[in-house]
Amino acid sequence: MSVIREKAQLMSASEIDRTLVRLAHEVLEKTKDLDLLAFIGIRRRGVPLAQRLARKIEALENRKIPSGILDIKLYRDDLTTVDIKPVVSSTDIPFSVQGKDIILVDDVLYTGRTVRAALDALFDHGRPSRVQLLVLIDRGHRELPIEARFVGRAVQTSDLEIIEVKFQEVDGMEKVLLVERADAQEA
Numbered sequence: 001m002s003v004i005r006e007k008a009q010l011m012s013a014s015e016i017d018r019t020l021v022r023l024a025h026e027v028l029e030k031t032k033d034l035d036l037l038a039f040i041g042i043r044r045r046g047v048p049l050a051q052r053l054a055r056k057i058e059a060l061e062n063r064k065i066p067s068g069i070l071d072i073k074l075y076r077d078d079l080t081t082v083d084i085k086p087v088v089s090s091t092d093i094p095f096s097v098q099g100k101d102i103i104l105v106d107d108v109l110y111t112g113r114t115v116r117a118a119l120d121a122l123f124d125h126g127r128p129s130r131v132q133l134l135v136l137i138d139r140g141h142r143e144l145p146i147e148a149r150f151v152g153r154a155v156q157t158s159d160l161e162i163i164e165v166k167f168q169e170v171d172g173m174e175k176v177l178l179v180e181r182a183d184a185q186e187a
Helices: 012-029 046-061 111-123
Strands: 002-011 038-044 066-072 101-109 130-138 150-154 161-166 177-183
Touching: 002 012, 002 161, 012 046, 012 130, 012 150, 012 177, 038 046, 038 111, 046 066, 046 130, 066 111, 066 177, 101 111, 101 161, 111 130, 130 161
Parallel strands: 038 066, 038 101, 101 130, 130 150
Antiparallel strands: 002 177, 161 177
């Protein structure tokens, strides 16, 4: 039996916030037309990230930046291994993605399969002019040719290690952990 043990705390609440401020500035520097900018968070922890980034840019630029929620469960290529009847949450994109400069947001970039599913789901809602990826943590180990344009932190991990992002809105706490799978006898 495999158990999880914490190896290190990679980011505290204040480090997460400072990283989001930097990412907001990077997005602003690389966005030509703020009228076209919108954030879409991949459900679960991509959602609070997208909402926080939209608020940070709103505070910096004094203008509303739309944000939405994308549920990708039915677009996953491992749907049969997730559950017999996966629980589908709602996608909520309260604006047209047509012609928008979309920043797709997720907490951790790993194999790239989540992002592939998110792109399929997003394009079912229209054709943005551009889609860029923003992640809090890029942990490597890609299985698909997908790279993030905006990265909070790159963390090299082994196959046994896992990055756990905890957000106040979802988990009631705020931190990023590096954890490791271990045999029950070791723990």
